[in-house]
Amino acid sequence: MNDDLLITTINDLPYYQFDINNQLEFKQISQLISIHLSEPYSIYVYWYFLNNWPNYCFIVKDPKNYSIIGVIISKIELHRNVRYRGYIGMLVIDPTYRKQGIAKNLVKLTIEKMEKDDLVDEIMxxxxxxxxxxxxxxxxxxxxxxxxxxxxxxxxxxxxxxxxPLSNKAHSRYAFLPLHPKELERQKLELNQN
Structure with missing residues (x-):
């Protein structure tokens, strides 16, 4: 267990960022999702999210045995070159730990991180x-x-x-929006390299 990835502790439950180098965590996450979500996902879907956006996967562990009891898996992407969109792909809480606010805490952590670190315009x-x-x-x-x-x-x-919706861009039609500042910067860098 990597305590460097500990984000917070709420009601004696530790919340961590997913450790991309920890195969046991990956296995526990995939088992939790396959057992408790109605939609079957391929292992490649997990890898896609977890390898590209490991900083948007948060897990909650039982402090007694360190098994994963809750997970949220998300991503962020530029949407139509004008806004950054966060996407919550999966949220699962082991049924024996439900009704303790774990899902609410995971969603809150995700929203706060997306707003603060990536200035997303909306989350879907x-x-x-x-x-x-x-x-x-x-x-x-x-x-x-x-x-x-x-x-x-x-x-x-x-x-x-x-x-x-998190910004004014979330309320506007795409045709009337200027490019997102991060996309403008990327295009400027690309032009300067050529």
Whole structure:
């Protein structure tokens, strides 16, 4: 266990950033997700998120046996060259540890990091229409239902796309937005190298 990756302790539960070099953590995360999420994910999906955005994977461990009891996996990307969009891909809490605020704390950590470190303009996710607990959780942070995605999941259930607007850009149409400052800087660097 790498205590350098300890972010905080809340109600005696330690919250860590995922350790990309720890195969046991990867295995525990993939098991937790495959057991408790209705959507089956390939191991490549985990690797895609965890290798590209390890700083956006937070885990909670049981302090007695150090097993992972909760995880949130997210990413950030430039969306249409005009805004940075955070995306929450997976959030899972072991059922025996639910109703302790762990999911709320993981979402809060993710939102705060995305706002502070990457100045994201919005955060997006999908959740099943029937998952009332998840909808209440995300809507308590200000996420808005923006679209119903029919038969979105492999089990043929519908999903809601939820978006948390964090900047004025999140309320504007893409056609009227200037390039994001990070994209402008990248293009300037590219021009200077040529």
């Amino acid at each position: 996710l999908e959740t099943e229409v029937s998952n009332i607990g998840a909808l209440k959780l995300y809507e308590s942070f200000g996420f808005l239902r923006t679209k119903r995605l029919f038969r979105y999941y492999l089990n043929t259930h519908d999903a809601f796309r939820l978006i948390l």
